[in-house]
Amino acid sequence: MLGSLLFYGGFNKETGQSEDLTYAIIDCDGFKEFHLSGAVEFSRELILPIENGMVNEAKQTVAVTLSNGRVIEAP
Numbered sequence: 001m002l003g004s005l006l007f008y009g010g011f012n013k014e015t016g017q018s019e020d021l022t023y024a025i026i027d028c029d030g031f032k033e034f035h036l037s038g039a040v041e042f043s044r045e046l047i048l049p050i051e052n053g054m055v056n057e058a059k060q061t062v063a064v065t066l067s068n069g070r071v072i073e074a075p
Contacts, residue, residue: 002046006074007038009065021066037067039074 009021021037049059061073 003040003041003042006024007036008072009037010058018070021068039064040074 025033064074
């Protein structure tokens with residue numbers, strides 16, 4: 001596999017709270033709003049991480065700031 005597409009967001013079944021990261025709002029009048037938050041993951045066969053001008057093959061994740069300000073570690 002050369003890569004994958006990940007969509008961020010979620011719904012906590014216990015609390016009923018959702019993370020407004022990927023969603024669509026549709027009402028009786030039709031489409032109202034759409035928001036997409038995610039990442040594209042490339043195979044290490046195609047792309048390797050570079051830090052300070054050097055390839056860092058040991059690095060497995062990178063810090064990503066989402067649209068809601070939350071920072072996560074993405075593969």
